[in-house]
Amino acid sequence: MTETPEENTKAEEQASAAEEAAAEETAVPESDSEALERALKEAGAQGAPWSRGEALADSEAGEIAAERRATVVLLAGGTGSGKTTLLASLYERFGRGPLAAHLFDGSRTLHGFELRCHRSIYGSGPGGGEQGHTAFGAMPWLHLRLRRDERTIELLMGDYSGEHFEALASGSEKPIEFPQLRRADHIGVVIDGGALANPARAMAEQREALELVRALLDEPEAYAVPESITVIVTKWDLVLKGGERARKAFDRALELISDEIASRHPSASVGYIETAARSTSDQLPLGHGVDDLLLRWTDVPVVPIANPPEAAKYSPVGPNNFKAGE
Amino acid sequence: MSEDMRILMVGLSGSGKTTYLAALYELVRAEPPLPGALRLVEEPAQRDYFHRIAQNWLKLERMLHTQPGDPRTASLQLMTADQRSFQLDIPDISGEDFNHAWEGDPWPDAVKEVAADADAVLIFARRDEVKRPLFLPPDDAEPPPEGKEKWSAEDAPTQTKLADLLESLDAMVTGALPMALIASAWDMGGDEEEIRPDQWLKLRLPLLWQMLESRKEARPYRVYGVSAQGGDVENEKERARLAEIEPAYLRVDVRSGEESSSDISAPISWLFEQLQ
Numbered sequence: 347m348t349e350t351p352e353e354n355t356k357a358e359e360q361a362s363a364a365e366e367a368a369a370e371e372t373a374v375p376e377s378d379s380e381a382l383e384r385a386l387k388e389a390g391a392q393g394a395p396w397s398r399g400e401a402l403a404d405s406e407a408g409e410i411a412a413e414r415r416a417t418v419v420l421l422a423g424g425t426g427s428g429k430t431t432l433l434a435s436l437y438e439r440f441g442r443g444p445l446a447a448h449l450f451d452g453s454r455t456l457h458g459f460e461l462r463c464h465r466s467i468y469g470s471g472p473g474g475g476e477q478g479h480t481a482f483g484a485m486p487w488l489h490l491r492l493r494r495d496e497r498t499i500e501l502l503m504g505d506y507s508g509e510h511f512e513a514l515a516s517g518s519e520k521p522i523e524f525p526q527l528r529r530a531d532h533i534g535v536v537i538d539g540g541a542l543a544n545p546a547r548a549m550a551e552q553r554e555a556l557e558l559v560r561a562l563l564d565e566p567e568a569y570a571v572p573e574s575i576t577v578i579v580t581k582w583d584l585v586l587k588g589g590e591r592a593r594k595a596f597d598r599a600l601e602l603i604s605d606e607i608a609s610r611h612p613s614a615s616v617g618y619i620e621t622a623a624r625s626t627s628d629q630l631p632l633g634h635g636v637d638d639l640l641l642r643w644t645d646v647p648v649v650p651i652a653n654p655p656e657a658a659k660y661s662p663v664g665p666n667n668f669k670a671g672e
Numbered sequence: 673m674s675e676d677m678r679i680l681m682v683g684l685s686g687s688g689k690t691t692y693l694a695a696l697y698e699l700v701r702a703e704p705p706l707p708g709a710l711r712l713v714e715e716p717a718q719r720d721y722f723h724r725i726a727q728n729w730l731k732l733e734r735m736l737h738t739q740p741g742d743p744r745t746a747s748l749q750l751m752t753a754d755q756r757s758f759q760l761d762i763p764d765i766s767g768e769d770f771n772h773a774w775e776g777d778p779w780p781d782a783v784k785e786v787a788a789d790a791d792a793v794l795i796f797a798r799r800d801e802v803k804r805p806l807f808l809p810p811d812d813a814e815p816p817p818e819g820k821e822k823w824s825a826e827d828a829p830t831q832t833k834l835a836d837l838l839e840s841l842d843a844m845v846t847g848a849l850p851m852a853l854i855a856s857a858w859d860m861g862g863d864e865e866e867i868r869p870d871q872w873l874k875l876r877l878p879l880l881w882q883m884l885e886s887r888k889e890a891r892p893y894r895v896y897g898v899s900a901q902g903g904d905v906e907n908e909k910e911r912a913r914l915a916e917i918e919p920a921y922l923r924v925d926v927r928s929g930e931e932s933s934s935d936i937s938a939p940i941s942w943l944f945e946q947l948q
Contacts, residue, residue, distance in 0.1 A: 434808065441805040441831065443878045450879055451886040452839045456832050457776075457825065463806045464823040468816055493886035581811075624811040632808060 400458045400485060404526070407487035407502050410454070411529070416500035418529050419643050421578070423536025424515075424554055425479050425508030428580030428623065430472040432536075433488055433503055434462040435623035435633050436640065440490075446637040448644065451498060452491040459488065466624070480507045486526075492644065499644050504530070515557035521568035528567070532643050533574050535559055537599055539581035539622075543588030548595040556602045563610045572611040576642060577603055577618035582634065583627035585620075617642070675758040677944055678789055680849075682837055683796030684830070685767025688856030688900060692796070693746060693762065694729035695900040695936045697722045699921040700750060706921060710937035713749040713757050721746065730920055732905045745786070750940075758944060763790070774833050775825040779840060787844035792943040793851045797834060799897070800860035802876050805829040831877040838883050848891035850946035851884065852939035858897035858927060860904065869897035869927050892946055896939050897927035 402410075410416050421429040437459035440450040453459065462472040472480075490501040504526055513519035521527050535558060541551035555577075562569055569575070577600060579585065585592045604616045619642060621635030681689050700712040716722055728735055751757040763786040773779050779787075806829070841849075855869050867875070873895045874881045884893045902923030903910040917923045924934045935941075 431808075438806070438808050440882065441829070441879050442807075443874075444882060449886040450835075450882040452835065452842065452883055454839065456828075456836045456839070460806075460825075460828050460832055461823050463808060466808055467806055468820045468823075493882075498886075583811075624808050626810045626812045632810065 400461055401455055401505060402487035402489060402502075403485045404487070406454070407489070407504075410489060410500055410502060414498070414500050416502045417531050417643055417645075418502045418504070418526075419532045419534065420504040420506070420526060420530040421534045421536050422506075422511045422514075422527075422558060423508060423534075423578075423580075424512050424538065424551075427508060427536045427538040427541075428621075429508070429536050430462055430480050430505055431466055431623045432578070432580060432621060432636070432639070433505055434459060434466055434472050435621075435636050436503075437488075437490070438463055439633050439636055446640050447494055448499070448640060449493040450490070451493040454489040455487070480505060492640075494644065501643060511558055512554070514561045515554050517557075517561065521562050521565045524568070527562070527569050530570065530574060532576060533562070533569060534576050534578040534619075534639075535603065537577060537579045537596070539579045539583075539585040539592075539596070539620075542579070542595040542599065543581075543584040543592040545591065548592075552595065552599040552602060555599055556606060559603050559606050563606060566610075572607055572614040575607065575616060577616055578639065579618060579620050581622060582620040583622040583625040583630050586627055586629060675756075676761065676791075677758050677947060678761040678763065678791045679940065679943060680787060680790040680793045680841075680845075681762050681796065682770060682793060682841070683767065683854075684798075684801075684833060685771055686801075687767065687796035687798050688735075688854065688898070689767075689794075689796050690725055691729065691735040691900040692794075692854060692856065692898065692936065693722070694725035694735065695921065695924055696940070697726050697748070698729060699924070699934075699936050700748065702919050702921050704919075706935055708753050709935045710750045710752060710941055713751050716746070716748050718746055729901070732901065732911050732914055734905060750937075752941065752944065760940065762794075770833075770837060771826070773840060774828070774836055779844070784844050787841060788846060790845055790849060791947055793841065793849050794939060794943070795834065795837075795851060795853045796856055797830060797853065797877065797880075798857045798860075799855045799872065799876075800857050800862065801830070803827070803830045805831060805879070829879075831879040834877065834880045835883055838880070848887060850943050851891060851893040852943055853880075853884070853893060853895045854939060855895065855897045856900065858925065859899040859902065868929060869895040870929065872897065894928060894939070894942055897925075898936065898939075899925040900936060 407416075407418075411418065421432065423429050436445075437453075439445045440448075444450070466472040486504045486506045488503045488505055490503070492499040492501060506526075510519070510524065514521055514524065527533060535555055537555045538551055541547040559575065562575070563572070579596060585596055588595075600616070600618055607614055607616050619635055619638045621639060622630045623633060623636065625632050625634050681692075683689055697712075699706060700710050705711055725735065745761055745763045747762070748760045749757065750760050769780060769783055853869075853873060855872055858869070861867070864872075873884075884891070902914050902917065902925060905911050905914070914923050921936070922934050924936045926933050926936055926938055928938065
C-alpha cells in the first residue's frame, strides 16, 4: 500500500495524539530516550525523500534511530569551521584500518563519505556548496555502523550547514526550532582553530562559539543534558603554529564557554577535544584527534593524551560522565 | 540425502566469476577425480552454457563477461567426497547490476528475490584490480592535477564498492550468511611480496576486512586466493606452459591460509560445511 505524504503526516499526527493521550492516561513520564526519538521523528516528518547520494534525510536517520538505539552526534559550528572535513577524516581513517579499537561494520552513506573526501582533495572543499561549504538545506546525516568488542554502535552524525548555527548564535533562529539538537547524544560545539590563530578573527570566533552555547543554554528544553555539549577545536595545527597568542585565544574561548555552562549548571563541566584532520604540522599526524572524538562519542573513556594536564577544566573521564572541573 | 544450497555470487564486473564457474565445472566432472574435491552427480540443465565457458577455459582464452543471454541461475548437482549430495544453485548478480546499484540505481526486484533465498555468499575481487582509497592530504599540500574535480561513483575505491555491496546484501538477505571471499587472479600479484589471502584482504581492502571481521561470529567467512587460469593467459610463454598441464584442473591454484591446492571447489565445500 502506498501512502501519500499527506496521509503519512495525518497518520503521524493521529499516532502522536494517541501517544500523548495514552501518556497522560497512564501518567508515566516519557523517558529521555523516548523523548529524543520523538524529537527526531518530528524532524523527520519534514524530511526530504530517501536518497543514496550525499547523506540521509532526517526521516531516514529517524528510521535507523528507531530501529536500533543510535548514537546521534551534531557538529555545531560556523561555516568553514571544519565540521565536514572532520567527518570525512573519520571515514578516511577507517579506510586504512580499525580506529581506536573500533571496527567499521557498514554505512548507509558510503557515497556521501566518498564524495566529501573527493571534494576535500579535488574540489574547493568537502561540502560541495559555495566555496566548498555544506549548502543550506543539504541532507545532513552521515551514518557509520561500528563494532567494538561485542557491541554494535550505530553512529548518526549531523553534517548541517554552518548557516544554521550562525543563525542560532545571532538569535535569528531558536534552538527549539531545531529539534535534532534535542535528539543529539553529543553536541560538538566546533571552534575553528584557524580563526583563533588569526588575530583579526580570534575574538569574533570566541564570541560566535559563546553565543551559540548561550543560545543553547537559554533553552534547556532544546537539548538533552548539558553534558552532551563538548567543545571541538579544529585545525589545532594552526593553533600550534600560532604560538602563545593562538593558544591564549583558545584558552579564552574555552574559559568563556566553561563559565557560561557553570553559571547554569554548576555540577557540569565542559570537555574539549583538539583535532587536526588535515594537519600541516609535523608535530601532529593527519587525522589528529579523530580517535579521541570517536571514543567520546561511543562512550569509552577519552584518552587524555591529546589534552595537556594544565587544561584543568577538561576531565578525562567517561565521555558521558564529565565531572565538575575543579 | 539431497539438499539445496543457494550460493550468491557477487562482485564487480570482470572480477572472475565466470572463469571460476568454468574451472569448477571442469574439475567436478574430471576423470580421474581430484581427491577431496566435489563431484558432479549429473549433467546440469544449462549444460550448453557450462560447456561453452569450459571450452573457453580449456583454450586458455580470456573469459567474456556474463552475456545478456546467459542464464541468471546456474545449477549443479554435486557430491562431497564423503558422498553427501546437494544441489548448488548459483544465482549470479551480474557485475553490471552491481555497478548500477552502486552508482545510484535501485537493485532490480529479481536480484532482491534471489538474494532473499540465498544460503551463502561468494564474493569476488580481483587481486590485480584494486582501486585504492583516497587519503586526505595535509591542508597545505600541493594542489592535485586538474581534471579530476568531478566525482564519479564509478571511480570509487574497490573496498568502498564492496562494502556497499555487503551493506545492501545485509538488507536483502534474511539472517547472517557464511561468506567466502575469492581474491581472483591470485597469480597476478605483480611485485607484491608473498602474502596469505587473509593478509591481503586486511592489507588491501581494510574496510571490507573490518566488515567481515566485525561479524565473524554470526557470519563466518574465509578468504581464498584463486588463480582459476593458473597464470597470465595474455603471456605467450605462460600460456604455452599452462597448455602442457594435464589434467587441466591442475593449472588451478587455490590458497587459503598457508595451504595450497588445485581444488577450486574448496570454497563451496567450506560454505556447505558451515550450513550443516
